[in-house]
Amino acid sequence: MTTDSDTPWLTDQEQRAWRTHLDVSRLLMHQLERDLQPFGLTNNDYEILVNLSEAEDHRLRMSDLAASTLQSKSRLSHQITRMENAGLVRRESCESDRRGLYAVLTEEGWDTMRRVAPHHVASVRKHFIDLFSPDDLQALRASLTPVAEHLRVQRGTI
């Protein structure tokens, strides 16, 4: 950040857009978390399950999993430990790089995923996707994509 003190304040429109975005982010995460609770999962748990489910052999290197879930290695490590204790994943060592570990979906993890996913999708639809017209959704994606890219670049250049 340059410490520009001549940055213009947000206009009313901008202010409202910004706050609405903030509110939606927060309220949505809350709601999804609540909808997952009956299944004994958190949003974080679920995201790990999704990533592993979509990965080849249901396994990913810890680093890759951390990167794709945007978490720190430390946080992921703790997270995987918890999920390991819950029987959803296990760690397996990596032959090609003896520093490395895979997080692997267990049978139970995979079953859980298949059981919970429909409910989660319903939740995402009900509280987000289905509240937009197809055009609005398309516009949303289009205008958000460059923002995501910008932020990814920023993130890289720590």
Next chain:
Amino acid sequence: MTTDSDTPWLTDQEQRAWRTHLDVSRLLMHQLERDLQPFGLTNNDYEILVNLSEAEDHRLRMSDLAASTLQSKSRLSHQITRMENAGLVRRESCESDRRGLYAVLTEEGWDTMRRVAPHHVASVRKHFIDLFSPDDLQALRASLTPVAEHLRVQRGTI
């Protein structure tokens, strides 16, 4: 949530919109947090300061502050304790309702707010607002507003 197992899966378009939204939310919060770090504030701290700054007499009832920042009372209580220790706010008892407390901005809190706000605005512009065309921003707000309203209703009916 109804446990509809016949909810259609997300289309490719929907999937992408959804994941982009998720990524932007998370990356953005991260980036803002990072930009606030040099000033010794977290996003939460900053949001409390904003709310108090905008309130009459720089004071708000704990409950109102919790509601407007979408936090639980418990969390807010801890948060205010930390900010009190940091000298940014203080608690004051409420005459009209002896159960109640006000969180009040201290001089130092107000100074901090005035000092940090321009940098925060610059950060919000750089990483969010200025990445949209005015029309896109307007469209974003328009399509997000009903979502926020929907989620607020859900939240109320706990």
Next chain:
DNA sequence: GGGGATTAATTCACTATTCAACTTTTAACA
């Protein structure tokens, strides 16, 4: 005006996250 429900806020015990320090293995390169 007195008893039961509600509301404001905090506290306690527990879980989650962060940040820095650490171990082990691999890569670089002189």
Next chain:
DNA sequence: TGTTAAAAGTTGAATAGTGAATTAATCCCC
């Protein structure tokens, strides 16, 4: 080759967040 630097991952202590239980004041209404 040896030696240093970088990367993968974990650990541990400190901080933050959650949810249920608790305290104290107010509301209600008969």
